[in-house]
Amino acid sequence: MIKVQSQDFDIGAELAALSHGDTTIGGVTSFVGYVRDLAGDESVSAMTLEHYPGMTEKMLGDIEARAQARWPLAATLIIHRYGDLKPGDRIVLVACASAHRQASFEACNFLIDWLKTEAPFWKQERTAAGPRWVESRATDATAAQRWQTPKPAK
Amino acid sequence: MKLLYFAWLRTRTGLGEEEIALPQDVRTVRDLVDWLRQRGPGFSAAFENMKVVRAAVNQSYVQLDHPVSEGDEIAFFPPVTGG
Secondary structure, three states, X not given: OEEEEOOOOOHHHHHHHHHOOOOOXXXXXXXXXXXXXXXXXXXXEEEEEEEOOOHHHHHHHHHHHHHHHHOOEEEEEEEEEOEEEOOOOEEEEEEEEEOOHHHHHHHHHHHHHHHHHHOOEEEEEEEOOEEEEOXXXXXXXXXXXXXXXXXXXX | OEEEEOOHHHHHHOOOEEEOOOOOOOOEHHHHHHHXXXXXXXXXXXXXXXXXXXXXXXXXXXXXXXXXXXXXXXXXXXXXXXX
């Protein structure tokens, strides 16, 4: 399931709903991303997340379908926020449910790596020097590329 | 065709979106970028370095040699920084 929204989410309620009623699920792995108050040496007072409505949902759906084709997953969830956020706010939740832990760990890792390089979101941070667009990191591209080698967990 | 600009491409061009008629002799995304650059300093600054610009046609990532046609939704934006 994909949710792109400005409002906050309740991690406990979302994870409970993800596995509710499916007793084949043996484990759920989740990743929660937060707004940091520091970028390099500079203090960040607030952040705005811009996105491309339509393409964002399409890309997240593609990424989710790729994970489901690669690992035996009972359920997946991606929630990503947009709009104005402050340090400490939740930005993203990725969760994967599977019969066994290895598939859920790997799929969760895969989803957040791909999301960071493929999903059309852009962060603008507000610092003492003014607003600035966050630049993409080479390490994020490297993290996503490691999944190009097909080694699914069984 | 509909053109969309995000993040610093939006601030440099001064536009979030616009409707234009397919310009004559524009066949590919690269042709369109060359045409857009001629429109003024904001546009030439936005498309100065294509290594930091990604393009999407009808909400799918494409390379610069991808064809464009009337009715397409074409978006330009920097490498993504979500998550």
